[in-house]
Amino acid sequence: MRLTSQSKVMENRKNKSLSEIGNRIPFTVPENYFVEFASNFESQISIKSVPIIRLLRPWLYLAAMFLGVLLMSRVGFVIYENNKITNAENYELYVMSQVNDTEILDYYLAENESKN
Amino acid sequence: MSQTEVDLLNQLNNPKLRSGVFSGIVRLYQERLYWHIRKMVLSHEDANDVLQNTFMKAWNGLDGFRGDSQLSTWLYRIATNETLTFLANKRLRNISSMDDEENLLLQNLQSDTYFDGNDLELKLQTAILTLPEKQRLVFNMKYFDDITYEELEKILGTSVGALKASFHHAVKKIEKFFEDEE
Numbered sequence: 537m538r539l540t541s542q543s544k545v546m547e548n549r550k551n552k553s554l555s556e557i558g559n560r561i562p563f564t565v566p567e568n569y570f571v572e573f574a575s576n577f578e579s580q581i582s583i584k585s586v587p588i589i590r591l592l593r594p595w596l597y598l599a600a601m602f603l604g605v606l607l608m609s610r611v612g613f614v615i616y617e618n619n620k621i622t623n624a625e626n627y628e629l630y631v632m633s634q635v636n637d638t639e640i641l642d643y644y645l646a647e648n649e650s651k652n
Numbered sequence: 653m654s655q656t657e658v659d660l661l662n663q664l665n666n667p668k669l670r671s672g673v674f675s676g677i678v679r680l681y682q683e684r685l686y687w688h689i690r691k692m693v694l695s696h697e698d699a700n701d702v703l704q705n706t707f708m709k710a711w712n713g714l715d716g717f718r719g720d721s722q723l724s725t726w727l728y729r730i731a732t733n734e735t736l737t738f739l740a741n742k743r744l745r746n747i748s749s750m751d752d753e754e755n756l757l758l759q760n761l762q763s764d765t766y767f768d769g770n771d772l773e774l775k776l777q778t779a780i781l782t783l784p785e786k787q788r789l790v791f792n793m794k795y796f797d798d799i800t801y802e803e804l805e806k807i808l809g810t811s812v813g814a815l816k817a818s819f820h821h822a823v824k825k826i827e828k829f830f831e832d833e834e
Contacts, residue, residue, distance in 0.1 A: 553827060553830040554776075554795075554823070554826065554827065556772065557772045557773060557775075557776050559795055559796050559798075560773070561687055561690075561691065561796055562767060562768055562769025562770075562773040562774070562777070563687075563690055563691075563694075563696070563766055563767055563768070563769075564766045564767075564768050565686070565696060565766060566696070566766070569700075570682055570683055570686070573678075573682055573686075573700070573703070574675065574678050574679045574682060577675070577678050577704070577707055578671070578675040578678070580708075581671045581674060581675070581711055582671050
């Protein structure tokens with residue numbers, strides 16, 4: 537019995553500590569904080585919600601990809617053409633290196649004669 | 653879900669009204685969510701950052717919100733996750749510090765110009781900081797905001813029984829802290 541009343545006293549003392557303090561939130565905020573927060577946030581999402589950009593974005597990606605492919609094929613084509621010309625020039629030089637000047641002169645003379 | 657929330661959700665589906673309606677939601681819930689966050693991170697600057705992230709996450713995730721839960725529950729859940737992530741990141745950043753995170757929070761609180769508590773309230777905040785993070789959440793939401801256990805269950809995804817036990821243990825620990833201090 538004595539123990540029970542003692543524990544009750546203890547319990548009351550314990551509960552008192554929290555009830556003494558209460559549940560007030562001991563923090564403050566800068567003046568007009570909530571008004572400013574709401575309007576700042578509103579301006580942020582207004583910028584971010586421009587629908588035309590969102591709608592155009594996939595088409596812009598597609599166009600950029602198409603241009604990229606076009607550019608790459610053009611570069612590939614130019615390289616291929618250059619190689620072809622270089623190969624032809626190399627072949628001509630090779631053929632010319634296989635004959636001497638006298639033979640070339642004879643060839644031109646024979647050709648002129650046949651024309652005349 | 654209340655009729656107001658259903659109306660709000662319908663308006664949110666209209667792209668032309670979306671940002672305006674969401675701004676209304678921000679005005680409606682910002683104070684509640686701010687205090688929810690502030691009680692965990694303690695400093696105003698940190699609470700402001702987390703609140704900003706919370707609403708930005710909600711704004712970007714609006715398409716994913718199907719209305720299965722109340723709008724307020726959904727927002728509370730985002731705010732809670734953002735707060736816990738913020739505290740975890742802060743703990744990682746301060747890992748090399750000699751003091752633990754709770755001590756740093758307490759030191760910042762003592763010098764915070766936006767703390768207007770008396771000695772007892774400062775002692776209570778110190779006692780709350782001794783609790784594990786999840787228990788701090790439960791204690792704060794129950795003790796300061798008096799949120800029902802059913803609502804807490806939806807926000808924190810923990811059963812009512814576990815929440816009651818958690819709150820009970822938190823109160824005991826805080827009382828013990830006060831007893832030891834005397």
